[in-house]
Amino acid sequence: MLRENAGLTQKQLAEEFNIYYNPVISMYESEKRALPIDVLVKYSEKFNVSTDWILKGDISKEYEDEFDLIMKKIRHSKYKEIAMIQLTALLSIL
Numbered sequence: 451m452l453r454e455n456a457g458l459t460q461k462q463l464a465e466e467f468n469i470y471y472n473p474v475i476s477m478y479e480s481e482k483r484a485l486p487i488d489v490l491v492k493y494s495e496k497f498n499v500s501t502d503w504i505l506k507g508d509i510s511k512e513y514e515d516e517f518d519l520i521m522k523k524i525r526h527s528k529y530k531e532i533a534m535i536q537l538t539a540l541l542s543i544l
Contacts, residue, residue, distance in 0.1 A: 451479065452497040452504075455544075467492050 453463050453475070460475040467489060469475065477483035485493075485504075494501045524533045 452493065452499065453479070456497065466496070 453460070458466075460479075461472050464470070464472045464475050469489075474483065478485050478489065490501050490504060493499075493504055524530055524537075527533065
């Protein structure tokens with residue numbers, strides 16, 4: 451969950467988003483209440499993920515294609531080992 455991975459409580463996120471009814475974050479997260487577009491955009495900007503990712507839980511085809519291209523370049527690069535070390539380090543903090 452984005453909020454938990456960022457180390458934020460529901461109350462902290464509600465305050466940051468100027469939501470004055472704290473349980474509403476819980477309702478969004480448990481899908482008991484629809485996520486309004488303005489809050490969806492705030493989530494996207496706050497956690498640096500696409501709105502598609504928030505709604506569908508996966509990356510778009512565009513990002514998949516871009517990722518595949520980057521991985522091809524890494525595989526055929528003399529810097530492959532360094533790139534793989536950096537990717538591994540990045541994944542360990544996600």
